[in-house]
Amino acid sequence: MTPAISIKDLYKTYDNGFEALKGISLDVAEGDFFALLGANGAGKSTTIGVLSTLVRKTSGSVQVFGQNVDTNSYETKLNLGVVPQEVNFNHFEKVFDIVVTQGGYYGLPIKLAKERAEKYLNQLGLWDKHNQQARNLSGGMKRRLLIARALVHEPRLLLLDEPTAGVDIELRRSTWDFLQKINRAGTTIVLTTHYLEEAESLCRNIAMIDRGVIVENTSMKALLRKLHQEHFVLDVRQELEQAPVLNGFGCELIDSSTLEVILESHQDLNDVFTELQAMNIQVKSMRNKSNRLEQLFISLLKKQE
Amino acid sequence: MTLNYKLTAFNTIVWKEIRRFLRIWIQTLVPPVITISLYFIIFGNLIGRRIGDMGGYTYMEFIVPGLIMMAVINNSYANVVSSFFSQKYQRSIEELLVSPVPNYVILSGFVIGGVARGLAIGVIATFMSLFFSGLHMYNLFITLMVVLMSSIVFSLGGFINAIYANKFDDIAIIPTFVLTPLIYLGGVFYSVELLPDFWRLVSKLNPIFYMVNAFRYGILGVSDVNVWYAFTMLVIFTGALFAFSLFLLHRGKGLRH
Structure with missing residues (x-):
């Protein structure tokens, strides 16, 4: 089966000379719940950035469901939902409009975009806030709004860059439940985190990245067996x-x-x-x-x- | 990628832009109305009566087309530069960059958003001018084409400014130090025939001079330049700025790392 993600010899050196990725290779199977684990600055967000095209790779090849992100960017982007590490919506827009607008960017007719927005805002417990400006949401709610926005076009692959950073325990648990639900429904999920408990609770497979190099890439069970x-x-x-x-x-x-x-x-x-x-x-x-x-x-x- | 998909994405961007300037109408629609009213009252009504005729029309009638064009240019530019830079600054532009929307659709969406605000202000300014002067219309087609193309050119200018801007100061510098002098020296308030030969020649290097004169020709039938020459200039500017903006988007200048 074609992997959801296939990364080969990926290098990224930023303009300031910082080598964020030093030749990582990684496969993520379709339907997997995959953790990319590492400390701050290890290269997790750069990897997500390359997949989402916000970061331009220096060299290497990146494929999403068998499509090259450089030459088939339309097809790869249609299959991708991205939840960034930092809140990046317009705080003065209404919650509902943020999600519906994102649907429009993916070609959803307005009626369908509104239906999907209602569906995901409901599932993430945000529907009662749908008519409010996003700036009025709490930190945890803003993070869940990012998830609703990323799901409006129902992507096959969801990339989450530290989705529960700074979120209280109750919200974190409910977000985990939601992510497990959509993963069971068939969405491949790649999660970067430095909450190790999060990776252990959610993910079946894991890659550990340190200073731009993958130091471990295996199943969660196999990894935990290594613990002495x-x-x-x-x-x-x-x-x-x-x-x-x-x-x-x-x-x-x-x-x-x-x-x-x-x-x-x-x-x-x-x-x-x-x-x-x-x-x-x-x-x-x-x-x-x-x-x-x-x-x-x-x-x-x-x-x- | 189907045409239907592109149209949906384009409409989404345009409506988002229109929604934005309507939501903050107190910042986007009210100030230009007040400014234009003051120009009409002070330059047109109070001072204009002492100046006498210009180009065969009263001074008020002469400056109305220029003032409308000035409002269109300023607001088209301001809409795109502030909207795109704000989205870049708070990174909500990433919503678009991670989506499959082609760059030319993104650019067209922002430009038409700027045109929508420019034309909205243009229509308001035209209605206001009726309180001070009668409405002339020498050639409707030329009037509409000039105002539309000028609005597109300055929306593209705003886009390029926003791409290069790194802080809010950077989006104020060009309007203050470049746009405003070009508008004031572009024949809004006077006919270049009044100028000495040297300054008349210098005025002809100013692109806004052609826009104002072509627009004035559409409304009054008088112009300091050949209107088709002005049209050609507008087409060249539109094509060149659109191509350059697209090039910057493809390179991801200031947007992708």
Whole structure:
């Protein structure tokens, strides 16, 4: 099957001499939910920019559903919806007009554009604001308006450049639910983020990019299998003065009723509970200390250095 | 890419532009009306009576075509330069750049938006002139063609200014230091026949001189230049500026990195 995105040896050097991309190659399958992960300035937005034609590549080839973005820009652009990192609509226009106008740019007749605008504003919880100027929306609502605008022509591929940056947890979760829904309906989604939890929760495949180079490109499951250690935080009922000594496990006392336990990939959490029970220590609750992907990401970057 | 698709995209851009200048009518429609009223009252009515006839018409009748043309030129230019630069500045132009709309449709949409505002102001100025002077119409076709082409030329000028502008100051410099002097020295308020030979020659290097005179010819039937020569100049300017604007869009000057 033709991949949704096929990037080969993509280089981008900006006019100021900054090398944003140093020969990346990447395939994204149709129907995938794909994460492009990296720190600020790693090259994620430049990659999205090249795909959306806002950034001109220095060299390399980029195809969207088998069409070259340089020679078949009409066909590639019709298949693309772009959600930029920064809010880029006219703040003085009405919410409804912003989405309907974008439909017109993609050739939708006005009646259809209005129907689609209503549909997506409804699905993203913005319909009750449709007659307001965009400047009156909250930050999270503006981000969802960007998504509604990008979907009005119902593209096969949706590019989201940090879609939930600065959005509160509730809105972020509802945006995730919405994106999962449209992905299940067949839209290929490529998401750039530095919220590692976001990538882990949503995406099936992932590429990690660092200083213009792809350092990892695999499935999320395969990537997480590479993780050697996990840190768990346990809240216990008893007041402890020192960390219990657990056979074969690292254990630290964070405060009098909180422990941090470190598990290697071959170890079982059950054994920790058994040992704690033997010491008459009751566990009230448990959580991951930090995002697993974050630990892996940091270790991959360290390897590069 | 079908013709139907291009027409839909073109209509979308034009209506968006019209909606914009109507939404901010207090900034776009009211100031030129006040300015033109003052010109009519002060130059036409108060001072004009002391000047006497010019080109066989009263001074008021002589300056009406020039003032209408001045309003059309200023507003066509201002509409495109402010709209396109604002969209570039707040990056909402990216809505268009990521879409499949061809560059010539984008350019035509903005230009027709500028023409719409220029002509709207032109019509308002014409109605206002009726309070001060009778309406002459020597040749309707020439009048309409000249005003339309002049509006297109200055809309294109506004577009090029907006492409090169990096800050809001940059969109004020050209109207202040180039456009206004060219308009005032373009024969709006006087016939170049009154000037010494040297300054008459200099005036003929000013493109606005041809527009004002061709427009005056359409309305009054008098002109300081051959009207077909003026038409030729307008066609050349329109073609050259359209081609240059398109070239800048293709290169992505100031728009794509």
